[in-house]
Amino acid sequence: MPEVKCVEPALVAENPGSDYVCLVKPEDTLVFPHVDVCMGAAWITTRSWQMIGGHVPGKWDEHSGDDLQGCANRVFSLMDRKWSERSVNLIITIGDPSQPGAPAWTDIVGTMVRNLRPNNYLMIWKDTPGGADLKVDGPNRKITVSSSRTGQLILERTFASIGTEEKRIRYDVPVLFRTVESWKAQFKAEPFKGLEPFAATLSGPEQTRIKNLFKDIFEHHGACTEVEPPRNAGLTGKAVFKFQDGEKAIFDVTLVQHHRYTDRYQILNITSQFRRYGVVGA
DSSP, rough: OOOBOOOOOGGGTSSSSSEEEEEETTTTTEEEEEEEEEOOOEEEEETTTTEEEEOOSSSSSSEEEEEEOHHHHHHHHHHHHHHOSSSSOOOEEEOOOOOOTTOOOOHHHHHHHHHOSSSSSEEEEEEEETTTEEEEETTTTEEEEEEEOOOOOOEEEGGGGEEEEEEEEEOOHHHHHHHHHEEEEEOOTTTTOOOOOHTSSSSSSHHHHHHHHHHHHHHHHSSSSEEEEOOOOSSSEEEEEEEESOEEEEEEEEEEOOOOOOOEEEEEEESOOOOOGOOOOO
């Protein structure tokens, strides 16, 4: 039961075994990774449960201009040529809806659905910063949508539950994730310099301690090369930071909502499990 990656045309060369139009067996899972400004479309027949997917870019490659309709025509035409089934019974799409002054996929998807006349369809219109991953699970006959940035599940539906509908989904990246993610660039000789929001989150002694922690880690291990923020929706979690010398630090992080502003958060505590490398911890 392999996962077949359906990626945008410009990324096929970077993902061996992938393609931008993928005809898959009923026992496979069709995956559309990182649908951001692109659009993903899956056609399914209930006769055999065979599926075909197309990943439609907003522009064909880095040398092309924006051409949503032209890209859609190229992808849909290839899907049609590869599709040997008599009909399409179920269509799943995911993309950004059109808005005044910002044309996207609404009319293109609507026209495709009207032309193919499926029994059922689900048009997913997303508001997901950083893109979304769509999985069409053939064996279990369900779809899932997750955040490309955090991996958190946003939507899950069975094939049987889908009628003829449009579904708008909104996802906000958890505050703990985006806060910790922003710290990657702060492992340097003068961490947090000029960042007023950071200075406002801590008392004087805590500012000094945490600045020294980031500074000492930088002096021992170099700049941060990768960060794995906590993926839970709460305000406490573990974060992993990897550094130039190949070492890593595991932080326990706790935030707390600002006492005055409901949309701001303060750092309540940071402790490090990096002491064996001589770095100052809690």
